[in-house]
Amino acid sequence: MARIVMKFGGTSVADLDRIRAVAKRVKREADAGHEVAVVVSAMAGVTDQLVAWSREAAGGPPDQREYDSVVASGEQVTCGLTALALQQLGAKARSWLGWQVPVETDDAHGRARIQSIPLDGLRSRIATGEIGVVAGFQGIGPDGRVTTLGRGGSDTSAVALAAALEAERCDIFTDVDGVYTSDPRIVARARKLDKITYEEMLELASQGAKVLQTRSVEVAMNHRVRVQVLSSFNDTPGTMVVDEDEIVEQRVVSGIAYSRDDAQVTLLKVPDRPGVAAGIFGPLADAAINVDMIVQNISDDGRFTDLTFTVGRGDLDRAVMVLEAGRAQLGYTAIKPNKDVVKVSVIGVGMRSHAGVAQLMFKTLAENGINILVISTSEIKVSVLIAEKYAELALRALHTAYGLDAA
């Protein structure tokens, strides 16, 4: 007898047949005596359609409050249909929309954050054996209007609900059967991990592994929610995301992630004087352009510096515009934008206690003739920016070098 939250993504509820399969899987847990809350996304493709319509109606970026209300309708459909499919199997079930739970968020429409989930109604109903089917991705803002949590937000809905319900486990059902040491589509010898720490999962998610929304991992870590990532299409156990002390067999490196979401900008011959960094990155921040990796090289005579940094690939054109506008003031000689880059990251909590992890990465890349453009590190991660054409080669070589290949 446990209380569990089960979350199903868009491909898992893509049509009526799959919704019925979801209902069967959920009912099995209820039949085993568990108290169950289910969180569902919209049918695959529906959210994209609603987003496109909103942009078309608005003739550009839509009013985020209207956008949220339109887009949230997708989850409204699937949570009702899932409740009906559960009833059809003889289970007690009802749907809960974000405003009905209520999932209270801040007013940052389009990327709202959950503030609290005062779910007395839902909690007491599922305690009677009724399955609660909750619309993911949506909440209600302080103004009483519908909010959404950003793409992938249903993961966060599920984890936050699990925290509020003090659930024993939050199962995230998806179209992969767990978290892998690297992307199996590229690295054929990638292995599924049985367990991974919150910190590693957070780095993996933010470094491009699409398996969980970053924010959901933060919430899980903050509230110590045991999250399992597993497949909705088979019955094999997935990957548990847990506290570090739950992992007995320590690895130095847990995974190699990559992201094609970045672009590189180099400014040549920036006068090397105090305040130049602020002069460059201030206007970018004002334009809401996020800067990630930064490298500064001092040039021969010490009077000029070359500055390289990365921005989101979608922000590159805007970033160049902002910098062009400040050219006279910044005094650089040229901007070199570059979209053909990929960020590769080696991640593992074991790095804290093991030296030489970064060195092995640099050596491996060098042996394969891959030039490193930018480096950044954190406590449990080393990331490098390389030319995009080397992405597959780098991933496979690093996977082997860190001893992650499947037997």
Add this chain to the structure above:
Amino acid sequence: MARIVMKFGGTSVADLDRIRAVAKRVKREADAGHEVAVVVSAMAGVTDQLVAWSREAAGGPPDQREYDSVVASGEQVTCGLTALALQQLGAKARSWLGWQVPVETDDAHGRARIQSIPLDGLRSRIATGEIGVVAGFQGIGPDGRVTTLGRGGSDTSAVALAAALEAERCDIFTDVDGVYTSDPRIVARARKLDKITYEEMLELASQGAKVLQTRSVEVAMNHRVRVQVLSSFNDTPGTMVVDEDEIVEQRVVSGIAYSRDDAQVTLLKVPDRPGVAAGIFGPLADAAINVDMIVQNISDDGRFTDLTFTVGRGDLDRAVMVLEAGRAQLGYTAIKPNKDVVKVSVIGVGMRSHAGVAQLMFKTLAENGINILVISTSEIKVSVLIAEKYAELALRALHTAYGLDAA
């Protein structure tokens, strides 16, 4: 400067182009200085899809509470998109879902009735010049769950909102440009009426004219809401539904309606004794089968009677089953069900003061060789049931006989 409610049906918001056309039309009224609330239906076809999914997920008639939540999502999409299209034109606008207004209904999910609309928020917002775009068809029940008002319910949403707002007018935009003396697809010489009384409109709606939901006319009549039916595809004035005293030029007959929704049931040789009608119609009422027209003929010897009545065509099979089950007790000799019938109705408030209206109907049908199966009358209506094959002939002949043909 007036306060008006504008309602657009599913074909008027069927795609983004049409939604933009709706926005233009609405903005024109706002630009003229009016306070405007807009009520929209779901995109044409969307509700049918959602209903089909609900039935499929449930494997039969769905839980009406889940059904309501799923189906209401259609209007959620269009009201958000309409607000965005209005903003794109430079208008101030926001969407309102049923639970946000709130449109408070009873708990009869799937066919809920509006109880009250405490719309202080909406009222004060539109008073500032902001256009309120309200999702039609939906409300919130006493249990805090989404309710819907039944097919065509957006008409009722609009009229009830107009009543609550004390609006000067409720414009119902549709794919026809008004109320006609008869169905123009059948009666080529049918004329558009400039005005029609609530009572006549109510009879027309309940006798099969699909232009307005019956319930919406009741609400308009009870609250004296001036309703205009007009086309969303052109700018010609429509038909005003108004109080009788607003109509200067009195007609005896305003329209000829027809309905193919009925079926006839005849029970032969029912023993003619007290309580027999209760024995027949009681079980039908218990099975929620609505009986409309009833005729009883005494047979030759006075000991038996033949009983004929009509039920909804969709209820016919069930009605026959109920009556078969009671056969031993009821003692009739045979049931004759008949789906090939049509109900034709002559409607006009002038009947109250003019004799001979029914007689002209019977005479006209007789001259055309059309046999009358059942007759029923009300204060402002005479209806007859005839064989379905005569429907067109009857409509045209009556239209001419009552002097309704266009010049």
